[in-house]
Structures are given as structure tokens and as C-alpha cells.
Amino acid sequence: MKKIILILTLLIFSLTFALADTCTETDSGDDPLVSGTVTYTTTNGSSTYTDYCSLSSAGYASCSEYYCSGTMSSVKQYYCDSTTPTVCDTILSSTYSNFETDGGNYPLVAGSVDRTTTYTFSFGNYSTISSSKDACITSGIYSGYLKEYYLRSSTSSTSTRIDCASTYGSSYSCMTDASGFGYCGTSTSIIICTDPDSGLDEYTLSNTTQSNGSSATDYCFSSSKVIEYYCDGPNILNTYIDCASGYVCEDGVCIDSRTSCSSDDDCSEYECAADGYCATSCAADYECNQDAGYICNITTSTCIEASYSAPSVSIEICNNLIDDDSDSLIDKTGGCDSTSDGIIDYVCGCTKGSKILNYGGPSIKCKSPVKYDCLDILTNTSMGLTCGEGEDIEGIYYNPDFDCSGPLKAAGLEEQGFFSMVLNFFFGK
Numbered sequence: 001m002k003k004i005i006l007i008l009t010l011l012i013f014s015l016t017f018a019l020a021d022t023c024t025e026t027d028s029g030d031d032p033l034v035s036g037t038v039t040y041t042t043t044n045g046s047s048t049y050t051d052y053c054s055l056s057s058a059g060y061a062s063c064s065e066y067y068c069s070g071t072m073s074s075v076k077q078y079y080c081d082s083t084t085p086t087v088c089d090t091i092l093s094s095t096y097s098n099f100e101t102d103g104g105n106y107p108l109v110a111g112s113v114d115r116t117t118t119y120t121f122s123f124g125n126y127s128t129i130s131s132s133k134d135a136c137i138t139s140g141i142y143s144g145y146l147k148e149y150y151l152r153s154s155t156s157s158t159s160t161r162i163d164c165a166s167t168y169g170s171s172y173s174c175m176t177d178a179s180g181f182g183y184c185g186t187s188t189s190i191i192i193c194t195d196p197d198s199g200l201d202e203y204t205l206s207n208t209t210q211s212n213g214s215s216a217t218d219y220c221f222s223s224s225k226v227i228e229y230y231c232d233g234p235n236i237l238n239t240y241i242d243c244a245s246g247y248v249c250e251d252g253v254c255i256d257s258r259t260s261c262s263s264d265d266d267c268s269e270y271e272c273a274a275d276g277y278c279a280t281s282c283a284a285d286y287e288c289n290q291d292a293g294y295i296c297n298i299t300t301s302t303c304i305e306a307s308y309s310a311p312s313v314s315i316e317i318c319n320n321l322i323d324d325d326s327d328s329l330i331d332k333t334g335g336c337d338s339t340s341d342g343i344i345d346y347v348c349g350c351t352k353g354s355k356i357l358n359y360g361g362p363s364i365k366c367k368s369p370v371k372y373d374c375l376d377i378l379t380n381t382s383m384g385l386t387c388g389e390g391e392d393i394e395g396i397y398y399n400p401d402f403d404c405s406g407p408l409k410a411a412g413l414e415e416q417g418f419f420s421m422v423l424n425f426f427f428g429k
Contacts, residue, residue, distance in 0.1 A: 336387030
């Protein structure tokens with residue numbers, strides 16, 4: 001008998017253990033940077049949950065991370081820099097601000113409360129706007145009433161229900177305008193909207209008003225975006241407008257952040273462009289203030305102060321436009337240094353179209369129809385100029401370096417003069 005009881009006990013224990021809930025996962029737990037699945041198994045069957053991300057309207061990704069908590073499945077919300085995240089975080093902080101388009105608790109004016117929410121994460125700040133519109137209630141015991149939204153404080157809003165007929169007279173009822181906003185009015189109610197800047201003009205600050213006393217003023221949503229108010233029939237509406245390149249938003253308008261100029265002297269490191277403003281980027285040296293000693297860093301498209309230090313060893317690095325071994329010879333091409341900084345700005349010689357047949361200085365003899373010219377290094381186009389002669393290109397002409405001649409002409413090779421001459425002696429053609 002005791003053996004039977006023992007066997008039954010073991011069977012019940014085994015069955016209970018076999019039917020226990022289980023949870024397994026593929027991404028090693030609560031890790032939002034790794035996509036995985038969780039499988040939760042009970043006596044009723046199994047369910048599988050997969051981590052997923054979706055892009056929010058504000059530009060960040062909202063990610064659901066599934067993981068096992070003991071034998072149970074759980075989910076945690078993360079916010080990431082993209083839908084294929086490399087950085088994820090929970091909300092570090094959030095701030096709220098509200099704005100009333102109809103000036104407050106004014107049932108006679110159609111409007112809304114616009115709420116701006118700014119979230120702060122480790123990877124940046126993001127803002128969203130949501131609107132609570134005044135509206136006519138269409139069902140329930142308050143059907144026909146106006147639901148009027150207004151600010152209770154600078155960061156919170158509330159609403160109230162208005163019986164238009166009881167409040168303003170039997171001729172009033174809750175009405176809906178063409179934009180879907182509700183208000184208390186009559187069939188003869190006339191509201192006139194006036195916008196001083198006549199619509200969407202991000203360069204002019206305006207206070208848009210309604211004849212009932214409501215008003216709204218343009219303001220900056222960010223340093224590059226303005227909230228512009230305008231009239232839509234009798235209503236005041238708003239929209240985002242991005243400031244143009246070179247402009248920033250200040251005090252509700254997009255203003256030109258560029259520096260006006262009449263010469264390069266007004267522009268620090270950049271040139272004074274043809275439009276009367278200092279350039280803000282460059283693709284060639286001439287777009288920099290060369291008289292002040294600046295040249296263009298093509299990689300970053302910025303003008304930098306020209307500086308050059310000769311290397312400690314006498315090695316000419318071919319095709320880097322620099323006189324590395326300080327022998328007044330540069331690369332296998334030679335060229336014109338128009339800014340006297342030890343760096344070639346133009347290559348010169350006998351040219352045919354955009355190709356130089358023989359590199360050399362102004363004294364080189366070119367056989368017709370081939371002509372002497374200098375080419376822009378960046379665009380490989382003719383400059384129609386001569387280096388160091390007359391009123392053409394002011395500067396120094398450097399002859400080609402013999403260290404870069406012979407069979408070793410590949411870009412990036414480093415040859416000392418003696419080593420190059422030995423190779424030329426044995427292998428040169």
C-alpha cells in the first residue's frame with residue numbers, strides 16, 4: 001500500500017512539474033539593441049512575442065522589448081535613435097507647454113489648445129504637438145452642448161460643457177465651422193479674421209486676430225522652425241514652416257544668419273560671395289579668404305588657416321601637391337602655388353582640352369594647336385591664365401620633382417632621390 005501511495009505521489013509531482021509554465025527567449029534577456037523573441041508556454045498552449053520598433057511622428061523610434069521574468073513573459077517600452085537602433089533609452093525627462101488659439105475660455109470663438117511635449121533622451125530631444133479642438137457634443141445627455149477647451153495653467157488644460165442657448169440666448173446653438181472647430185453662434189454670427197502678413201510669411205512677425213477679440217502671434221518652435229498663424233475663413237489656424245538654409249528662427253520670424261559683406265576683409269576665413277554675403281562653405285581655395293591666409297579643406301568643405309611644416313626626412317610624397325623635401329620641386333606635375341603656402345593650387349603646361357600633355361612653367365614651348373594653360377585642380381577646367389606672369393595668377397611656379405619620374409609614378413609612392421635614380425638606371429626606359 002505504501003508503495004502505491006509513493007508511486008502516485010511521484011506521478012502527481014512529475015505531472016505538475018511537466019505542466020508548469022515556462023518562458024524562453026532568444027536575445028539573452030532585456031536587451032533593446034538585440035532583436036529577439038519570447039515563447040511563453042502554459043497548459044493552454046504557447047504564445048510567441050517578437051521585439052519590434054515603430055517610428056514616431058517626432059522622429060524617434062518606439063520599441064517594445066519582450067523578455068522573460070522568471071517563468072512569465074514581460075514587455076518594456078524603450079525609445080531609440082532609429083528603427084534599427086544603436087542607442088536606446090527610457091525617457092530621461094519631459095516638458096510640456098500649451099497655447100490657446102482662441103485666447104482662452106471663449107465659447108463664442110472656435111479654437112483649440114495646442115500642447116507641445118518635448119522628450120529628452122540620451123540621444124537627443126524630440127517634440128510633438130497635439131491639439132484639443134473645441135467641438136460640439138453629438139451623443140449622450142449633453143448632446144448639442146459645446147465642449148470648450150482652455151488652459152488651467154501654463155502646462156495643463158481642461159474643458160467645460162456649454163449649453164449655448166442657456167448661456168447666450170435661444171438663438172444660439174453649438175455650431176461647427178469648415179475646419180471642424182465648435183463654437184456657440186447663430187445663423188447670423190459673423191466673425192472676421194485678419195492676418196497682417198497676409199498668410200504664410202515666415203519672415204514677418206504678425207498677430208493674427210478675430211473680430212471677437214481672439215488673437216495668436218507667430219512664435220519659434222525651435223531654432224530652425226516657426227509656428228505661423230494664419231486665417232482660414234473666420235478661423236485662426238497654424239502650421240510649421242522650416243527656415244531656409246542660412247536662416248534661423250528668432251522672436252517668431254526666420255532671419256538671415258549670414259554676414260553681409262563688401263569684400264573678403266569682412267568675412268574672416270571665407271570669401272565675400274557675389275550675393276553680398278560671406279560664404280559658409282567651400283569647394284576650392286578661391287572661395288576662402290586667401291589674402292588672410294586661408295585655404296579650402298575639401299574633405300570638410302571648410303576654410304582653414306594655411307599651415308605647412310617640412311618633413312624631418314628628405315622624401316618627396318608624389319601627388320599630394322606639397323614640396324615635401326623642400327627642394328622647390330613638387331610631385332610629377334609641378335604647378336602654381338598662387339597663395340605662397342607651399343601647396344599647389346593649379347597645374348600648368350601644354351594643354352589640349354582638359355588634358356595636360358607636358359607639365360611645365362611659363363617658359364615651356366608648346367607646339368600649335370596645343371597651347372599653354374593652367375588647369376583648376378578640382379574641376380580640371382581651363383583657367384586661361386599663366387602662373388607668375390603679368391596680371392594673371394600671382395604666385396610661384398614649382399617645377400616637377402625628378403623623384404616622381406621614371407617607372408615609379410603611382411600616386412602615394414614615396415621615393416628618395418638616390419633610390420629613384422638607381423631604379424631608373426636599371427629599369428628605366
